[in-house]
Amino acid sequence: MGALAIGVLVAAWALGATALAILGLGLGLAALSARLWAWRVSRNLAIERLPVGAATVEGEPLRLGVALRGRPWLAARIELRDRVGPLGERRIALRPGETVLEVDAAPRGRYRLGPGRLLVDDPLGLSRVELPVPATGTVLVRPRVPALSRLFTDAGGRGEGGRGHPLRRASGLDPHGVREYVEGEPLRAVHWPTSARRGALMVRELEDAPRDGVAVVLDVERSAIAGPPGDSSLDDAVRAAAGLVRAHASRSHDVLLAIGTPAPEVYRIRALGLDWERALDALAAAEGVDGTPLNSLLTARGLLRAATEIVVVTARPTTVADVLVGRASPGRAAALVAIDAPTYAGRPPGAASPALLRLAASGVAVAVLRHGVPLEEALAALEARAVG
Template sequence: MTAAPEPSAGDEDGGGLRGALSGLTTRGRSFLAAGIAAAICAYVLGQPDLLRVGLLLAVLPLVAVTVLFRTRYRVAGSRRLSPGRVPAGSESRVYLRVDNVSKLPTGLLMLQDRVPYVLGPRPRFVLDRVEAGGRREVSYRVRSDLRGRYPLGPLQLRLSDPFGMCELTRGFSAHDTLTVVPRVEALPAVRIAGDASGFGDGRHRSLALAGEDDVIPRGYRTGDDLRRVHWRSTARYGELMVRREEQPQRSGCTVLLDTRRAAHRGAGPDSPFEWAVSGAASVAMHLLEQGFSVRLLTDCGSAVPGPEGSGGDSSAAAGLLLETLAVVEHSDNSEEEGFSRAYDVLRGGSEGLLVAFLGSLDDEQAAVVARMRARTGAAVAFVLDDAAWAGESRPAGQAAFRHRQQLLREAGWTVLAVSPGDALPELWRRADGQRTSEGAPVGGLTGSGA
């Protein structure tokens, strides 16, 4: 970003000078007031020597304002974030660079960058003097325990005269954005989906069952393996033709995040909703690393596609999912709607693996979630115990909570209750352990609400 602190032709009129007078510091105003008072006293008492002193005191700040206002140098500024996207609780360093692009050295400069209060105090730097064509670089750190997108800037440059009589502020126009994404925990490589990898062999099987005449060839390209040359098509077209590369089929996974405002209590980095968001990010990143095609689905029915919607690039899909989870907020979904929109999205096709992070459920919403199981190959639900997170002990509430878990288990879900202090890696391992110990098939995972 660049800015020109010196006034333009239109700023040199009386209005611009009046604006510069507003930049008088406490010292400058004191000198001006003392000079005016001395001049008045000199007139009343008839003391010409006192009048000269008063004029000197009054003129000095005005001269400082005029000189500073008409200073003819230009300063360019830039900002760089390293990194521009960080997990919650991690630090990012912001680098500021100031270049004096004029032919005159600058005076005393003070840099001030605007940052949201959640990132820390507003950074200020004092630069003594920047020679003509010179540059200065400074840096500061920002950190937030709350995910989100935070604007940085615009950078402000404060000019001061050598006597400290006047300070003028010039603002740069550009700003940057720091993205704070949810914390991502490393999960153990278990076989919850019934396969250690997200790649299946369905595509290979379909090609194996196809006859030699069913192969669709393409023209030979430099570097193609000669063992893939399709001689019958080569003879037919009169040029080298090769079999198309066989692409393994990617297993699909949907991560369902309950964002209903009524389903989560509390706020802040230690709230149950933030635990659910972090859990959804951790599971999504883990399954992407395992080769799955992952999409994020909320109770409102909004879905963020996985690699298939990002050109098949897993890294792009990971970035898209994290960017979405960085700004996801509570929804005002009514109790009547609940999970009905998400259910309609899932009803559109068969899902491979469904991992749900759920808040407080009533019987009606538990029944809707239970029906989602019919469209999946495996389903795991992390149900947050709202009473435990709120520090309450209600026997009636706990009985209802266990009853709704049982509804999900009877539908084929693997259900794990989440209490404060529970670690997602251990819950993830426990979900696989329950399937192994009970010998349940992939389509019939069961679990306890431990």
């Protein structure tokens, strides 16, 4: 518009036309006003992304509040073009106050918000300003958690012939570590070998041992995943792990959730409160990675090794067969949720592998999870076989 105003003024001077000169001055004033408007808008307009309502569960609409900050009355129309991770770009016209950006049926996952753009039109329709919106934060879509009325231990760990293995339930106090002696503490709490080694009195710290120590281990190896996002073998594995953790925690069991990333993530759930919410958020963000240390995670000394019961959710039963067979003994339970990954790629179910047959014969409870088969149904089939 500025170039047009200059052209009109030059023509008016050349022709000596007053009317053209007035028109050129008007166009120049309009161009100057548009530039001033754009400068004010760019300095006084921004957005803020806000969560709306409770946490989103997969399959439900993902709703994000977008609040305009600054002076929206300077614009005739404001459009936001924002990205929600791999879900792509969304467009929405913004109004003063808060507008809701909605994504239909979002799959489970963690989505990065932005970067985006604000397209702002001036009240006279003479100019449009494009403002960058930086990427800020992420949003989680949680998995659906199946309600399980039965668990592996309801049927007991059963080997060949249906022999049941009773579980030992730990209780009491276990050594947790050592610390410096505080005056007034009983001398029976002193750990004399450590005190002699350090040259100072050291006492043992004790913590309550779990009444029912259960470890649920989720395998996230990328090479074993089949199916599209939202309906993949990993998505069903995440739902299975979430269902098992919630069912055990609802029975007042002390649960450890281990996600087998290269740097394993371990969450302790003592009750269906904040601990459970954190674990559920971790499961929401779980994605396939390469080089998961599943076998070493199970064999490492530590909290998982001390668990009374361990349940592994994996599409690679051969990888963990030796470890689970070694754990299947009186007083300790081992179970496996075997993900039949090819069925998530449209293939028919295959016959039981030698690894699964070996595990079942050794007393490891095995439930096979296939595409379209809920975990509750797989556990019911396992219980029916055990009773039979």
